[in-house]
Amino acid sequence: MAVAPEGTPCWADAMFGDVEGAKSFYGDVLGWTFGESSSEYGNYTQAYADGRAVAAVVPPMPGQEGQSQWCLYLASPDAAATAGKIRDNGGEILMEPMKVGDFGTMCLGRDPSGVVFGVWQAGVHEGFEAPPEQRGAFCWAEIFTREPEKSDAFFPAVFGYGAQQIQDDAMDFRMFNLGDDTVLGRMKMTAEFPPEVPAYINVYFNVADCDDAVARATKLGGILRFGPTDSPFGRFAALTDPQGANFSVVDVTTTQGEMPGLTDVS
Template identity: 35%
Template sequence: MPTRESAPLGAPCWIDLQSSDIDRAAEFYDALFGWTHEASAEEYGGYVMFHSGGKPVAGAMPGQPGNPYVNVWTTYLATADADATAEAVPKAGGQVMMEPMTVPQQGRMAMFLDASGGVVGAWQPAEHKGFGVIGETGTPAWFELVSKNYDAALPFYRDAFGWDLATLSDTDEFRYSTGKFGGEDLAGIFDASKALPDEVPSHWQVFVQVDDTDAAIARVRELGGAVLTQPWDTEYGRMAQVADPNGARFMISGPVAA
């Protein structure tokens, strides 16, 4: 299992979950993906770290009272300077939701609303470098902005996070671009303006790699989660959208069924 020492600047480097029932969530993800979890010291507010094969892959924290942003996975992009990123975001058409703050010893973080209305985090690493492994079974494998304003999202991520954008498809039926880092595609932006209901905003979604998509969604049901879309095959794998027992949504991706 290849390790990852750090993420390229601007690329997804971490995900975490705001959960209404963190114990139930931890039990679910451990059983589904073979993760192990470890609670942090009290100074970190009950933050839980998930590991796969001993490497960090995700985090979770208790939802705060009165905060409607709960049972949601957040994607964080790597930055060398969270304060500089916070200055760049409004200039690129976004908004600062949470000013940069220091997590003692671990790094510095901020939260933003991108120009298309999607929530995204930024992480400036110190001791915590982000993912220890990605793209392997049981680990995050892809990160995608599902955007209701694709034309605003593209320049935002280029200007605020330095993305090198590549057009994967630009037809009326399917518009999709990727962020390339060192020549490697590490994230995507999907034009969902015709797909999302009015009440659903732009949002980031994470894909977790599995060996067998159908077996994984059967396990989701056994563990009290929900299958939100039936699996479908693409040239990139067999995918399905699911939710944990508290309602947090994420994607599962595995090989195309034989």
């Protein structure tokens, strides 16, 4: 698998106070299996869909305990240079670029609106092994922010995205593109979001049956936040897992309605 172009979502992981609980939950809801935890790297444990790496779970490091949250990593050929661009465009570096053995180099950043994300410079670990159409795989992500103008300026400046605005008076939604490929969405958070919910990136995982995945998740203590609902992109639902991490599930084979119009705003 070739290294992803700069700015492409390439990996996702989350810290969980109860790693075994997270493994049980996502194993049932998404069909994941899990590898051996790596004590050398803080008991980092990879998740697999049909034998292909799709994500990872890890216990929190001392001092980082708190609500769980999925972190999306964007590909970079040079994490240190990307960290410089993050700073130059009004963002913050939460974790300086750090080499992780021969796997690669990571850093954590935050955009000016408060969205936390990762940067990954691939070594032997290039990122997602499963394609987005595979069951259990990462297939999409959206930036949720109350200050879209800040994110809209920041992410294209750092990662070179082109942008298109969806023509819909009911929502403020933008697509970020790399060439002809749409790689990331951006949604303006409305008053429906409680004020204590911070800006974040919502990750979507592909499932065979959205309603079944929701039933499994809620039976195991997950909370249904939105849906299931049909869209031109698939039938999807937004959930919170039992440890507080937000994510969505989508059946991309069940689509309904016409694709929305787009306005180029690059």
